[in-house]
Amino acid sequence: MTAWTLGVREAGVARPLADDDGRVRVGSRGFDAGDGELWIDVTAGPEGLELDHLVLEVPADVREGDLAWLNGYQSWSQSEVRPLATCRKRLNRLGRLWKLEQMGDHGIAPDQRDHDAECSHEVLAVQRGEAAHLWGSRIGTEAFAVLEVHGEWLRVVVDVAGWRIEPGETARVAWLEARAGRSAPVLLRDWAGRSWTPRPAPPVTGWTSWYRYYGDIDADSLLGEIDALSASEIRFDVFQIDDGFQTHVGDWLDFAPGFPDGVAPLAEAAKDRGMLPGLWLAPFVAAGNSDLLREHPDWVLRDASGKRVPAGWNGGWKGTFYALDLFNDEVLAYLERVFAEATGEWGFGLLKLDFLYAAALDGRPGMTRAQRMRRAMELLRSWAGDAAILGCGVPLVSAAGLVEYCRIGADVAAKWEDHAQRRMHYRERISTVSSMRSTIARAWMDGTWFGNDPDVVILRTTDTRLSDAERRTLHAVNTTLGSLVFVSDDISTYDPETTALLATWDPPGAARIVAHTRSGMIDRMQTDQGPFVLELGDRTGRVLERE
Template sequence: MPHPFTSVASLPVDPANARIHEEGWQSWSPSGSYALGDRPYRPTNDNWATVCYRPGVTVPDGTFQGEGLLALDPGDGSAVRLWAAVDPTAEVPSVRLTVTDGVAEVSADGPVKEWTGTDIQSVLADWACAQQVPAPRPAPTVWCSWYEYFTNVTEDDIHENLRAMDTLDLPIDVVQIDDGYQSALGDWLTLSGRFRSRAGIADAIRARGRRAGIWTAPFLVDPASDLATEHADWLVRDPAGGFTHAGRNWGHDLRVLDTTHPEAAAYLTDVFRTLRSEGYDYFKVDFLYAGALDGVRHKDIDALTAYREGIELIREAIGEDAYLLGCGAPLLASIGLFDAMRVSPDTAPHRRPEADDYSQPGQDPAEFTGVGRQWQHGRFWVNDPDCLMARPAVETRERWAAHVEATGGLMASSDRLLSLDEWGVTTTRRLLSGVDELSGATE
């Protein structure tokens, strides 16, 4: 049952100058600063509410709400206030703010602590530093197959781009194979018909002096997969006895792997140990919100504890030396678990998202939330602003490249490299060769 909201603060604001920072639930949830007269971004349909926002949470009209964090600049010259979760890895309360007749009323449905600072980004950074997370190691540079090939990527596409990296003299450390190599979500070790040998392509990548990376969505299960058919008892259930619904994507109503089930945990461990043994040492784990969905699990533990245990299981399987990038993850519940983290919705070859929903792919939403979460970079993880796309077909590619560069975070290219023109090659090379903001060293 949800907890009731109780008052935590009441203070005057200047309605013309006040600003509020809403922190969204997960990577793709819109996060950033609003004026009092702005209408914050909200889900435009029930599916996106599950896939991209905090499931089961509806924010009343005229209300600002942050998940675990909400900051207020009163706009009258007084201190900026932040209300933040006391123990964010265990409990992430919702924090609400409404303004009536120039007075802000703040409430929360769980314990929060108040912080003060001079501006929104700095008070958020102060709170982040107080969590005492060890400084993240610098990120490698990456080429990723997703934004050119999507799920139609082939093994031959990987080989073509691998050769092009040498031809174009691009300083790429990791070649990451994205969605499309596997037969189904959940059947991670069974290849699609477009790939011949997962170990063989890892060997080819490493033979050229680069590291092999691979994508998974470890907590999602396609109902048409062999896993779902043969091991229905490994899936999270809803209280009525059906399956917990993880949203609709890839044309399917998705289910959730119950990593508290010993056999499911053993299976997932085997998946990641196998990938590691084949030569992969960079892992992008995606759609992680699914692991934090409420439901009936084998172990009687809360969803956030189950989520963290699932990520820890993956880390143990791949080893501390492997690089772990999270995406679509409940952010505050992920503190201390990842090397790098996507901090925004997906980018896209276009600027505006569908239905103006700022959780959906587009350069504008990726910039809005990426800027709003810049305070996390170097304090919790390396921020991943999403991939550079520099090919001529990409809308406002110059502006998008400037945003990726300004973050100082993970630098990844996602073009068919032979499709780049002179500007695209030069820009890609420059960003991949840039100064790492964490170490100060030129890569």
């Protein structure tokens, strides 16, 4: 039998509503039996109502050891297909000192969450033999939901804090769905398909500057890359400039010394060679050393005590970076101008928009975190116009139906794993193996919410610690399951075998996983294109079978 606790905030004090409070209506159709829906509607009186917290406890046929699809909070957050455990490990003290918790889910309903519990964001699916079960929220753009596993019960924490219901209005503050079937991947894809209509997103290949140069880029080097790509016989649909063209993060209209003529000539050169030009921006944040923050200190998001809200720490940006106040009209006017320049005068047809989770940091009376995040994504969509958006570092449910493509895993690297950050239990760490695990766990999002971006393939044999088997594994996962697949190498250094391997990404397009089992570290997947079998260990990995 489902139980619930709903709290409201009155005169600055949180208090629970009684089960028989006439303002609350609970409905259900077959939910407790494992195949139906459950919802909670709240009607505000003449004074209106502000919600504080909501927790539901629902029966669920889950057991330790069931194969589970666990979805993380945002693009980089660790997502996995693995046996259910009894708990998960928290980010350690060192990670908190580095402000790494800002990128994760630590601020979502912190007073209601059991941060040691095994959990999944928005949806949880499990497979036990020939039986599969799914539980998911239908209102993720209104309130984020965290599904915690507690024995044979799910504790669903719905982040309703700040939700303002106007006088006389009724709001659906929880809407859960339970489904049963034979395949967890099929249940996930069906559930996602009922939620949103994706924007048209044709599968594409491309090149990005990030893993080739990181932030050390200049116009002459990028023009050389454009020449090399156009001279090859490999398909490249997109040429994307990443971080480094600007003086500081936030100062988007000021170009670094290596770009004396700006970036428009590069966009024109890419178009002349048949490639769609793309540009990286992190619109919701600014570096602590930026002119933007120095000249406009009032543009920074501040907490209830008036302190600036940090969005994280980045050594390449000289330390802490901060969230911008997206309810400040001057901030919005500035960002709208940046987008108009990027898509208009500069000529970019694809925008990679990064560190977007910053829009959901800290609270604002009258709106939940999810409502603020969705509003921010709708602003991006309106500013981008006809340009395609590649979202990154974003709560994925907030991006559904608004972006053409979205990153669905961590940044990869020229090594298999960052073991130091793994020991911190940092779920958003840069990690090739974590990225691939997320690509598999979130394959169901492709074509239902957006086109999946699994991050780049790294095939170079210099400046890398990836073995040949590991490079081929990354290539296999990303080209099998991604709709947007980029490379970030100097392709002129490839030997004929590597060139031939990269060329196999044409035609691009993601396979659909229809069945998935796991034995040890070996994932056995059946896709609509044939079998796909991998071993993804913590130390290395390999492809065992691929159609």
